[in-house]
Amino acid sequence: MTRGASTRAQAAVEMAMVVPLMLAIIFGFLGLLLWVETAHDLRAATALASATAATFRDDTPASGTAEADTFFGTMRQYGYVEVHSFACRHAGARVTCSSSATLRFDRTPLAVAWPTNPRMSADAVSYSSAFRTR
Amino acid sequence: MGEDSAVMAPEACRGQALVEFALVAPLFFFLLFFAVTAGFYALERASAVNATTAGARIAAGAQQSDLNRPALAQARGEAVRLLRSAMPGTRVSTPADIGGRCPALEQIPDATVFVCTSTPTADTVRVEIVGHPASFLSSRAGGLSLPLDTYAEVHTAVFKR
Numbered sequence: 001m002t003r004g005a006s007t008r009a010q011a012a013v014e015m016a017m018v019v020p021l022m023l024a025i026i027f028g029f030l031g032l033l034l035w036v037e038t039a040h041d042l043r044a045a046t047a048l049a050s051a052t053a054a055t056f057r058d059d060t061p062a063s064g065t066a067e068a069d070t071f072f073g074t075m076r077q078y079g080y081v082e083v084h085s086f087a088c089r090h091a092g093a094r095v096t097c098s099s100s101a102t103l104r105f106d107r108t109p110l111a112v113a114w115p116t117n118p119r120m121s122a123d124a125v126s127y128s129s130a131f132r133t134r
Numbered sequence: 135m136g137e138d139s140a141v142m143a144p145e146a147c148r149g150q151a152l153v154e155f156a157l158v159a160p161l162f163f164f165l166l167f168f169a170v171t172a173g174f175y176a177l178e179r180a181s182a183v184n185a186t187t188a189g190a191r192i193a194a195g196a197q198q199s200d201l202n203r204p205a206l207a208q209a210r211g212e213a214v215r216l217l218r219s220a221m222p223g224t225r226v227s228t229p230a231d232i233g234g235r236c237p238a239l240e241q242i243p244d245a246t247v248f249v250c251t252s253t254p255t256a257d258t259v260r261v262e263i264v265g266h267p268a269s270f271l272s273s274r275a276g277g278l279s280l281p282l283d284t285y286a287e288v289h290t291a292v293f294k295r
Contacts, residue, residue, distance in 0.1 A: 029169060
């Protein structure tokens with residue numbers, strides 16, 4: 001083999017090794033950002049639901065409807081998030097809402113770098129006021 | 135230098151390094167710009183989610199003047215205030231500024247974001263942020279558009295009379 005052919009072959013091999021690595025880094029970085037953003041979105045929706053729940057005195061059906069309207073109404077926009085559970089619990093004036101969800105990378109092009117779908121959860125606490133409950 | 139020598143001449147080494155640098159440098163800068171752009175976009179999106187959430191909490195309450203109606207104008211005002219501090223260089227507007235409905239994403243010019251409110255059902259209100267935030271690395275003209283389109287929906291806490 002001549003030196004020129006050898007150099008070209010080496011360059012091709014290097015390129016074949018580096019390009020997939022670069023793509024994996026790009027998609028991996030984007031996936032990480034989406035993961036952080038989704039965790040933030042889940043926390044925000046849970047906090048908003050707990051703020052809604054705090055306007056009720058107790059675990060009433062009306063409270064359950066309002067909490068669910070708020071949480072699922074906000075999370076509905078994220079097609080790549082699968083919600084597993086959501087519940088709020090009243091204990092006196094304290095309301096604790098919890099939720100869990102899976103970020104479905106397999107519903108996005110980022111699945112090439114993220115073979116698993118991470119699960120995440122969020123909690124939020126609100127306190128109701130005797131002057132602002134129904 | 136012999137024909138079968140494995141050692142390159144210094145001139146050839148410098149030439150090869152130059153060619154490799156010319157190949158790698160654009161890729162390197164692309165990755166750098168990509169990372170910076172993605173980071174900025176994540177920050178802007180997080181700010182938008184915060185603004186919609188803060189707006190939704192205000193919208194869920196009643197107006198001072200009419201206890202039967204959600205406080206949509208106040209919600210828009212708060213979301214606009216939060217976005218203006220988080221997105222320098224971006225024009226933050228409300229549909230009232232253009233006389234009515236929330237425009238579609240495609241109709242919104244670069245570096246402009248709209249804060250819209252609506253009532254999807256009788257008992258829920260929605261605060262939505264839609265538009266194209268200012269970015270020195272992305273623009274629709276350049277073929278790289280990173281739009282914002284997010285909302286928060288909340289059940290109202292309006293005390294019906």
